[in-house]
Amino acid sequence: MVIKDRTNVLLTERLELRPLTAQDAGFLFDLYTDPEVIRYTGETRLRDEAHAREFLDRCTAMPASHPPVYLISIVGEEKKSGWCGLRYDDEDQVFDLGFRLERTSWGKGYATEAARAVMEEAFGQYGLIRIRARCARENIGASHVLLKLGFKAVRSFTAHGYLCDEYALERHELPIGRN
Structure with missing residues (x-):
């Protein structure tokens, strides 16, 4: 299925x-200057807004048949909170779910809510059958989000110095209507 309108x-x-x-480069620069936001990801701080634009270019250069990466804003507050989306892994031929939220948005269920919306769109409108997610075992918050969304652990590995x-x-396993 090809989706032509990514707006x-x-x-x-x-x-x-x-x-x-x-226009989100400044926000992403600020988000990625917090070492706690990127602590378990293997990502580095963005050097400047030009580096943030490079990150944005990678996010927005995906084919139209791929789901976009979304900016998360809190309704009624005009507040940018983070991002959530899927990145296609060419080597493994699977979409990876990722999200980053600023610390003031942690522990409020926003990651779960945003990821569920992205996944429902990916499974529905984009016709995906399977989504993968990876996180450091020490990242208890992200692990909890993934389990709450219905993900099941399939293997362990070491990356960036973390287990x-x-x-x-899979699409048929998506729990609908749970927070």
């Missing part, structure tokens, strides 16, 4: 998700 906005009870744009778990979820 779609996803709305949840508390969040608005819209595809990342070049990590790989999770998978």
Whole structure:
């Protein structure tokens, strides 16, 4: 299935998700200057807004048949909170779920809410059958989000100095209507 219009906005009870744009470079720069946000990811701090634009270029250069990476905003607050989306892994031929939220948004269920919206769109509108997610075992918050979404651990591996778990979820396993 090819989706030609990548301007779609996803709305949840508390969040608005819209595809990342070049105007989000400043926000992403700020997000990636917090060492706790990127602690378990293997990612580095963005050097400047030009480096943030390079990150954005990678996110927005995906084929139209791939789901976009979304900026997360809190409805009614005009506050950018983070990003959530899927990245295609050419080597393994699978989509990886990822999300980053600023610390003030941690522990409020926003990651779960945003990821569920992205996954429902990916399984529905984009016709994906399987989504993968990976995180460091020490990242208890992210692991909890993935388990809450219905992901199941399928293997362990080491990356960036951390013991990590790989999770998978297939379309028919998606729990609908749970937070």
